[in-house]
Amino acid sequence: MSLVEVKNLRKTYDNEGTMTPVLHGLNFKIEPGEFVAVMGPSGSGKSTLLQILGFLDSHSEGDYIFDGRAVAGYSKKEVAYIRNQKLGFIFQAFNLLPRTSVLQNVKLPLVYSDVPEREWETRARKAIEAVGLSHRLDHEPAQLSGGEKQRVAIARALVNEPSIIFADEPTGNLDSKSGRAVMEIIQKLNEEGHTVLLITHETSTAEYARRIIKIKDGLIESDVQVVNRRNASEHYSK
Numbered sequence: 001m002s003l004v005e006v007k008n009l010r011k012t013y014d015n016e017g018t019m020t021p022v023l024h025g026l027n028f029k030i031e032p033g034e035f036v037a038v039m040g041p042s043g044s045g046k047s048t049l050l051q052i053l054g055f056l057d058s059h060s061e062g063d064y065i066f067d068g069r070a071v072a073g074y075s076k077k078e079v080a081y082i083r084n085q086k087l088g089f090i091f092q093a094f095n096l097l098p099r100t101s102v103l104q105n106v107k108l109p110l111v112y113s114d115v116p117e118r119e120w121e122t123r124a125r126k127a128i129e130a131v132g133l134s135h136r137l138d139h140e141p142a143q144l145s146g147g148e149k150q151r152v153a154i155a156r157a158l159v160n161e162p163s164i165i166f167a168d169e170p171t172g173n174l175d176s177k178s179g180r181a182v183m184e185i186i187q188k189l190n191e192e193g194h195t196v197l198l199i200t201h202e203t204s205t206a207e208y209a210r211r212i213i214k215i216k217d218g219l220i221e222s223d224v225q226v227v228n229r230r231n232a233s234e235h236y237s238k
Contacts, residue, residue, distance in 0.1 A: 001068045003164060003195055004030040004053060008062035011048055011218075022048045024218040025062065030164075030197065035190040037198040037209035045218040047168065050199045054166050055083045067163065084112050088157030088165040090186075092172035094149045096141040096156075102128060103137045106155045113160055127155040131185055147178030154185060164195040171205055183208045187230070204230075 011023040022045045030036050040046040051057035052064060055071070064071040066082070074082070096105050106124040115123065128134055131151040141149055150170060157165050167186060171179030187208045190196045198209055206212050207230045214221040 002029040002065070003032045003034075003067060004197075005065040006053075006062065007065070009049075009052070009059050009064060010061040011045070011052065011057075012060045022218050023052075023059070026215075026218075026220055028213060028220065028223060030195065032163075032195055033190075033193055034211060035187070035196045035198070035209045036211045036213060037200055037206035038213045038215060039200060039203070039206050040215035040221075041201060044215045046199050046201075046215050049215070050166055050168055050197070053197065054087055054089065055079050084109060085114070085160055086163045088160065088162035090150070090153050090157050090165065090167040090170045092169040094141070094153050094173070096149060096152055098141055101138050101140060102133060102144075102152050102155075105141070105152055106159050109156060109160050115160070123159050124155075127158040128152075130158060130189070131155045145178065146174050147181050150174060150178070150182045151185065154182070154189075158189070158194075162194075164197060165189070167196060167198045169200055170198070171200075171202070179205070183230070 006026050006028060009023055009026040010021070013020045013022060026049070038046045038049060048057070052059050067086070097108070103124055106127055107120050110120045110123060125134070125137070128137060131154050133148060133151050133155065136144065136148060141152070144152065165186075170186065171182055174182060183205060186196060186198070190210075196209070198206065200206050207226060209226060210229060211223070211225050213223045
């Protein structure tokens with residue numbers, strides 16, 4: 001069973017009666033364990049697609065099926081549960097709480113979860129270790145480099161052990177060295193079994209994926225498997 005499936009997915013924004021079509025009938029599936037990059041220039045519709053797949057916005061027409069069930073059938077309570085328990089988000093802007101330690105930032109999603117409080121510390125430490133930041137547990141975001149901040153964001157996305165990780169331009173605010181380190185971590189997580197959907201406009205970033213879907217003007221231009229993708233490093237850059 002596919003984890004994500006969209007059938008003739010369309011999105012039109014209504015701005016005081018002015019209709020603006022953005023997505024024009026997309027069809028694709030994402031299987032558990034895949035690493036898919038969605039590429040496209042600014043205005044192509046890729047960010048709108050991410051918002052819909054991440055339960056942050058609704059589609060106008062067509063079907064979005066998540067984990068075997070049409071999203072249209074989910075209640076508001078179920079949608080909130082899925083966003084917190086089944087999905088992990090990594091954003092370009094990091095979105096970390098200032099004056100709050102790395103450990104506390106990573107723990108935050110657990111506050112709204114069904115995970116018993118006694119397990120929060122263990123889960124958070126495990127996620128932080130997975131991104132190579134155990135030596136920064138008590139540091140605050142202002143004490144971290146850009147690459148380290150994004151690693152904290154990845155750990156936070158992992159802490160609820162989600163079904164899928166959505167990464168929206170995760171290297172957009174990073175220099176090339178830090179960007180490579182972040183993508184190597186994301187690729188390694190995929191190799192360990194995590195499903196990843198990456199949104200990017202950069203070919204060099206998309207090449208870490210196993211499959212690239214290119215979108216242009218709200219339509220799928222191509223959907224191909226990556227034959228020679230970039231290899232994850234055994235060690236993370238600082």
